[in-house]
Amino acid sequence: DIQMTQSPSSLSASVGDRVTITCQASQDISNYLNWYQQKPGKAPKLLIYDASNLETGVPSRFSGSGSGTDFTFTISSLQPEDIATYYCQQYDNLPSFTFGGGTKVEIK
Amino acid sequence: EVQLVESGGGLVQPGGSLRLSCAASGFTFSSYWMHWVRQAPGKGLVWVSRINSDGSSTSYADSVKGRFTISRDNAKNTLYLQMNSLRAEDTAVYYCATERKLWSTRYFDYWGQGTLVTVSS
Numbered sequence: 001d002i003q004m005t006q007s008p009s010s011l012s013a014s015v016g017d018r019v020t021i022t023c024q025a026s027q028d029i030s031n032y033l034n035w036y037q038q039k040p041g042k043a044p045k046l047l048i049y050d051a052s053n054l055e056t057g058v059p060s061r062f063s064g065s066g067s068g069t070d071f072t073f074t075i076s077s078l079q080p081e082d083i084a085t086y087y088c089q090q091y092d093n094l095p096s097f098t099f100g101g102g103t104k105v106e107i108k
Numbered sequence: 109e110v111q112l113v114e115s116g117g118g119l120v121q122p123g124g125s126l127r128l129s130c131a132a133s134g135f136t137f138s139s140y141w142m143h144w145v146r147q148a149p150g151k152g153l154v155w156v157s158r159i160n161s162d163g164s165s166t167s168y169a170d171s172v173k174g175r176f177t178i179s180r181d182n183a184k185n186t187l188y189l190q191m192n193s194l195r196a197e198d199t200a201v202y203y204c205a206t207e208r209k210l211w212s213t214r215y216f217d218y219w220g221q222g223t224l225v226t227v228s229s
Contacts, residue, residue, distance in 0.1 A: 043219035
Protein backbone atom coordinates (compact mmCIF):
# COMPACT_ATOMS: atom_id res chain seq x y z
CA ASP A 1 0.00 0.00 0.00
CA ILE A 2 1.09 3.56 -0.69
CA GLN A 3 1.60 5.71 2.40
CA MET A 4 1.15 9.47 2.28
CA THR A 5 3.10 11.54 4.80
CA GLN A 6 2.06 15.13 5.31
CA SER A 7 4.03 17.77 7.16
CA PRO A 8 3.70 19.66 9.29
CA SER A 9 0.71 18.20 11.14
CA SER A 10 -0.21 21.71 12.24
CA LEU A 11 0.99 25.26 11.72
CA SER A 12 0.20 28.75 12.88
CA ALA A 13 0.72 31.73 10.59
CA SER A 14 -0.31 35.35 10.32
CA VAL A 15 -2.79 36.76 7.86
CA GLY A 16 -0.93 37.51 4.64
CA ASP A 17 1.80 34.93 5.26
CA ARG A 18 2.84 32.37 2.69
CA VAL A 19 1.98 28.88 3.91
CA THR A 20 3.53 25.69 2.56
CA ILE A 21 2.49 22.10 3.24
CA THR A 22 4.33 19.06 1.94
CA CYS A 23 3.10 15.59 1.12
CA GLN A 24 5.43 12.68 0.47
CA ALA A 25 4.38 9.41 -1.11
CA SER A 26 6.04 6.13 -0.19
CA GLN A 27 6.49 5.37 -3.90
CA ASP A 28 6.26 7.15 -7.23
CA ILE A 29 2.67 8.27 -7.86
CA SER A 30 3.39 10.46 -10.91
CA ASN A 31 1.04 13.45 -10.56
CA TYR A 32 -1.91 11.43 -9.22
CA LEU A 33 -2.39 13.66 -6.22
CA ASN A 34 -5.24 15.87 -5.02
CA TRP A 35 -5.55 18.42 -2.24
CA TYR A 36 -8.68 19.02 -0.14
CA GLN A 37 -9.69 21.61 2.41
CA GLN A 38 -11.86 20.65 5.37
CA LYS A 39 -13.33 23.27 7.65
CA PRO A 40 -14.54 22.24 11.14
CA GLY A 41 -17.78 20.28 11.02
CA LYS A 42 -17.88 20.33 7.24
CA ALA A 43 -17.20 17.91 4.43
CA PRO A 44 -13.92 18.15 2.53
CA LYS A 45 -13.73 20.35 -0.54
CA LEU A 46 -11.50 19.75 -3.55
CA LEU A 47 -8.95 22.51 -4.17
CA ILE A 48 -6.26 21.02 -6.42
CA TYR A 49 -6.31 17.94 -8.67
CA ASP A 50 -3.49 16.21 -10.53
CA ALA A 51 -0.96 17.91 -8.24
CA SER A 52 -1.19 21.36 -9.76
CA ASN A 53 -4.59 21.99 -11.37
CA LEU A 54 -6.81 24.47 -9.58
CA GLU A 55 -10.42 23.37 -9.28
CA THR A 56 -12.91 25.78 -10.83
CA GLY A 57 -13.93 28.54 -8.43
CA VAL A 58 -11.02 28.07 -6.05
CA PRO A 59 -9.07 31.27 -5.31
CA SER A 60 -5.76 31.62 -7.10
CA ARG A 61 -3.86 32.05 -3.83
CA PHE A 62 -4.00 28.26 -3.58
CA SER A 63 -1.52 26.29 -5.66
CA GLY A 64 0.11 22.90 -5.86
CA SER A 65 3.26 21.45 -7.38
CA GLY A 66 5.34 18.32 -7.52
CA SER A 67 5.44 14.89 -9.08
CA GLY A 68 6.79 11.47 -8.27
CA THR A 69 7.03 11.27 -4.50
CA ASP A 70 7.25 14.88 -3.33
CA PHE A 71 4.45 17.41 -3.48
CA THR A 72 3.84 20.91 -2.17
CA PHE A 73 0.65 22.83 -1.44
CA THR A 74 0.91 26.59 -1.02
CA ILE A 75 -1.34 29.38 0.15
CA SER A 76 0.36 32.51 -1.17
CA SER A 77 -1.31 34.93 1.24
CA LEU A 78 -3.16 33.36 4.16
CA GLN A 79 -6.67 34.68 4.74
CA PRO A 80 -8.87 34.22 7.83
CA GLU A 81 -11.28 32.03 5.84
CA ASP A 82 -8.44 29.60 5.05
CA ILE A 83 -8.48 28.24 8.59
CA ALA A 84 -9.01 24.54 8.01
CA THR A 85 -7.31 21.19 7.80
CA TYR A 86 -5.75 20.31 4.46
CA TYR A 87 -5.35 16.78 3.13
CA CYS A 88 -3.45 15.31 0.22
CA GLN A 89 -4.88 12.23 -1.53
CA GLN A 90 -3.18 9.81 -3.90
CA TYR A 91 -4.95 7.76 -6.54
CA ASP A 92 -2.06 5.98 -8.25
CA ASN A 93 -2.90 2.76 -6.42
CA LEU A 94 -6.53 2.36 -7.51
CA PRO A 95 -9.07 1.52 -6.27
CA SER A 96 -7.58 2.82 -3.04
CA PHE A 97 -7.54 6.59 -2.58
CA THR A 98 -5.15 7.10 0.32
CA PHE A 99 -5.22 10.36 2.25
CA GLY A 100 -2.37 12.02 4.06
CA GLY A 101 -2.68 12.64 7.79
CA GLY A 102 -3.76 16.24 7.39
CA THR A 103 -2.32 19.65 8.24
CA LYS A 104 -4.27 21.94 10.52
CA VAL A 105 -3.77 25.60 9.65
CA GLU A 106 -4.43 28.22 12.30
CA ILE A 107 -4.09 31.99 12.49
CA LYS A 108 -1.35 33.33 14.74
CA GLU B 109 -27.91 21.52 -7.33
CA VAL B 110 -26.00 18.38 -6.44
CA GLN B 111 -26.97 16.94 -3.08
CA LEU B 112 -25.75 13.91 -1.19
CA VAL B 113 -27.57 13.22 2.06
CA GLU B 114 -26.36 10.47 4.35
CA SER B 115 -28.53 8.81 6.95
CA GLY B 116 -28.63 5.73 9.13
CA GLY B 117 -25.90 6.55 11.61
CA GLY B 118 -26.31 6.11 15.33
CA LEU B 119 -25.18 4.24 18.40
CA VAL B 120 -24.61 0.50 18.05
CA GLN B 121 -23.03 -2.08 20.31
CA PRO B 122 -19.80 -3.85 19.38
CA GLY B 123 -20.59 -6.77 17.10
CA GLY B 124 -23.75 -5.10 15.87
CA SER B 125 -24.84 -4.00 12.42
CA LEU B 126 -25.92 -0.78 10.77
CA ARG B 127 -26.86 0.25 7.24
CA LEU B 128 -25.98 3.69 6.00
CA SER B 129 -27.75 5.34 3.08
CA CYS B 130 -26.70 8.19 0.83
CA ALA B 131 -29.53 9.79 -1.17
CA ALA B 132 -28.32 11.54 -4.30
CA SER B 133 -30.00 14.27 -6.33
CA GLY B 134 -29.12 16.93 -8.87
CA PHE B 135 -26.99 14.73 -11.11
CA THR B 136 -27.16 11.48 -13.06
CA PHE B 137 -26.41 9.13 -10.17
CA SER B 138 -26.23 6.04 -12.36
CA SER B 139 -23.26 7.48 -14.27
CA TYR B 140 -21.01 7.98 -11.26
CA TRP B 141 -18.71 5.74 -9.29
CA MET B 142 -19.33 6.32 -5.59
CA HIS B 143 -17.23 6.09 -2.44
CA TRP B 144 -17.51 5.97 1.32
CA VAL B 145 -14.89 7.83 3.35
CA ARG B 146 -14.79 7.92 7.15
CA GLN B 147 -13.27 10.18 9.77
CA ALA B 148 -12.84 9.11 13.37
CA PRO B 149 -13.36 11.89 15.94
CA GLY B 150 -10.45 14.33 15.75
CA LYS B 151 -8.67 12.20 13.16
CA GLY B 152 -8.00 12.28 9.43
CA LEU B 153 -9.86 11.03 6.39
CA VAL B 154 -9.78 7.34 5.54
CA TRP B 155 -11.06 5.81 2.31
CA VAL B 156 -13.45 2.92 3.05
CA SER B 157 -15.08 1.56 -0.09
CA ARG B 158 -15.91 2.14 -3.75
CA ILE B 159 -18.57 0.94 -6.16
CA ASN B 160 -18.70 1.40 -9.92
CA SER B 161 -21.61 3.00 -11.73
CA ASP B 162 -23.72 -0.12 -12.30
CA GLY B 163 -22.82 -1.82 -9.03
CA SER B 164 -20.99 -4.72 -10.63
CA SER B 165 -17.59 -3.93 -9.10
CA THR B 166 -16.72 -3.07 -5.51
CA SER B 167 -13.54 -2.50 -3.49
CA TYR B 168 -12.78 -2.14 0.21
CA ALA B 169 -10.09 -0.98 2.55
CA ASP B 170 -8.42 -3.90 4.32
CA SER B 171 -9.76 -2.67 7.66
CA VAL B 172 -13.38 -3.28 6.62
CA LYS B 173 -13.06 -6.10 4.08
CA GLY B 174 -15.37 -8.99 4.90
CA ARG B 175 -17.44 -6.88 7.32
CA PHE B 176 -18.77 -4.01 5.18
CA THR B 177 -20.71 -4.22 1.92
CA ILE B 178 -21.24 -1.33 -0.44
CA SER B 179 -24.19 -1.38 -2.82
CA ARG B 180 -26.39 0.96 -4.79
CA ASP B 181 -29.89 1.24 -6.19
CA ASN B 182 -29.75 3.40 -9.29
CA ALA B 183 -33.54 3.40 -9.59
CA LYS B 184 -33.71 5.04 -6.16
CA ASN B 185 -30.57 7.17 -6.61
CA THR B 186 -29.23 5.77 -3.37
CA LEU B 187 -25.89 4.40 -2.19
CA TYR B 188 -25.64 2.04 0.78
CA LEU B 189 -23.05 0.76 3.21
CA GLN B 190 -24.00 -2.33 5.18
CA MET B 191 -21.75 -2.55 8.21
CA ASN B 192 -21.57 -5.80 10.18
CA SER B 193 -19.43 -6.99 13.09
CA LEU B 194 -18.85 -3.42 14.11
CA ARG B 195 -15.91 -2.56 16.32
CA ALA B 196 -15.09 0.44 18.49
CA GLU B 197 -12.52 1.53 15.90
CA ASP B 198 -15.31 1.88 13.31
CA THR B 199 -16.60 4.88 15.25
CA ALA B 200 -16.49 7.78 12.79
CA VAL B 201 -18.37 10.20 10.63
CA TYR B 202 -19.08 8.44 7.35
CA TYR B 203 -19.19 10.49 4.17
CA CYS B 204 -20.37 9.45 0.74
CA ALA B 205 -18.65 11.08 -2.22
CA THR B 206 -18.82 11.08 -6.00
CA GLU B 207 -15.77 10.17 -8.06
CA ARG B 208 -15.05 12.39 -11.04
CA LYS B 209 -13.20 10.60 -13.82
CA LEU B 210 -11.56 12.57 -16.63
CA TRP B 211 -9.17 10.41 -18.67
CA SER B 212 -6.58 9.42 -16.05
CA THR B 213 -7.66 12.07 -13.56
CA ARG B 214 -9.64 11.05 -10.49
CA TYR B 215 -10.96 13.07 -7.61
CA PHE B 216 -13.92 13.32 -5.26
CA ASP B 217 -15.93 16.33 -6.31
CA TYR B 218 -19.14 16.13 -4.28
CA TRP B 219 -19.48 15.05 -0.67
CA GLY B 220 -22.37 14.56 1.69
CA GLN B 221 -22.54 16.17 5.12
CA GLY B 222 -21.70 12.91 6.87
CA THR B 223 -23.46 10.63 9.35
CA LEU B 224 -21.97 9.68 12.71
CA VAL B 225 -21.60 6.05 13.68
CA THR B 226 -20.72 5.33 17.30
CA VAL B 227 -19.81 1.80 18.32
CA SER B 228 -19.93 1.46 22.08
CA SER B 229 -21.45 -0.66 24.80
